[in-house]
Amino acid sequence: MAMAALKALVGHTSYPSSSLLTSSSDIFTPSAPLCVCRTSRLIRPADSATVCLLRPPAPEPVLARVALARPGRRASVSATMATGVKEALPPALTSTSDPPPVFDGTTRLYISYTCPFAQRVWITRNHKGLQDQIKLVPIDLQNRPAWYKEKVYPANKVPALEHNNEVRGESLDLIKYLDANFGGPSLWPEDPAKKEFAEELFSYTDTFSKSVVSSFKGEGDDQAAAAFDFIENALSKFEDGPFFLGQFSLVDIAYAPFIERFTPYLQEVKSIDITAGRPKLATWIEEMNKNEAYTQTRRDPKELVESYKKRFAAQL
Template sequence: MAAGAAVPVISAREDLPADLTSASSEPPSLFDGTTRLYVAYHCPYAQRVWIARNCKGLQGKIKIVALDLVDRPAWYKDKVYPENKVPALEHNKQVKGESLNLLKYIDDNFDGAELLPHDSAKKMFAEELLAYSDSFNASAFFSCLRSKGDVTDEAVAAVDKIEAALGKFSDGPFFLGHFSLVDIAYVPFIERLEISYSGIKNYDIIGGRPNLGRFIEEVNKINAYTQTKLDTQVTLDIIKEKFGIP
């Protein structure tokens, strides 16, 4: 499929495995030729790579292994990924981590829809946005939710920057016009911002931000993404627990 083409629609919901816990005494048969993506269903970093896998139609080639991060199996750190984090990808007798690196790795090393365009201006902007993503997450999500009271000025500025970025190209509602790896990197956090700002800060993230509103509307039409979402209330409860919010 050519770069910039529509993401393939996945009509059937995948039958996902249950979380593995410390009581799951045996690890998978490592390095047996099976490609495995280790995730936690509620983790936005793991969600990034899960979405990319779905977008490229790799459900039959990359097996999901879900972990309970509160009660994760000891074998995961000892035998699979010493960093003991998700996501991690087991492929070609190696285990790799870090979500942004894995997005590019999956796009470069597996068949399916290309997740970055060939246009040089869009590729350059993609790299700028990917480099900014950690700063955005820190300002708009982590720092804001750790603060008391209203949404911080720093968070508002970060979200406004995303609103402006979404208006750079006019050939579609996404960061590079058409849905791409950049959208995959940002959407798990935008999803959580919309939920937490509304449910905790009483703040409408799309108010006065038409580009962001259109982005959220259109991305929720992409099955490769929506199949990775948890129930809104479940996500809000997880966020509240993480940040100690009653």
């Protein structure tokens, strides 16, 4: 299925493509209820008789154990490989921190606790139960050590994976790499139709993010509404589970960190409930909040809202 066919499936016109934002200065990393109608217009409750029966997801993560789906079973896939692993998160390394012994045979994942791109790889690591195989190395992006660029990753971005005496970057590439080169449950479909749809949804991730952020900048809400409608319709493609490909996959991991950030900000600052009129999205959020591999990486919604307020308040 070509990208145009995907757009036809979900009922929206194409957006211009753009490259992923992965630097520390991107809009998603902090510097230092509307009802959504089917027309994609955002209508404030006072102006509409629409009654929204869906409640927004609880702001705090919900930890639950869900059985791993087996072939032929209709079941939600959760982080059973990660369940029970209590990881003590290390402090972020700063400009005064000593570097790790790079290229000593240890596999390291360099992240920032605030970066949604890095969060993708972190979730994948957790879901596949690789906490003991891949060491987490958090970097303070606001006070990053000089040795990170000089000795580890010349691009000076996160995420980065040190493995087999090489350092790789780019979040979507890395989650595929982890899935293909490490053990644990597979997160990429074998079915050709699902595989093709997964690639096309991967290609839409940046367009989705930029469309939503346009509303943060006071550029109108219609584009953001259309982006969430796109997600709602994409979640309707397969009926064998509540996720983008039916069963939990890398596609869900690709979108989760951004929807995690957009949901509380739009709710609090613009009184927009992104699940209103979108039952598939509401169910998807509920299921993601049961995924321990994901909830282990979540940030406090209040912190997310405050960081976005600082960045975008003047533009509203």
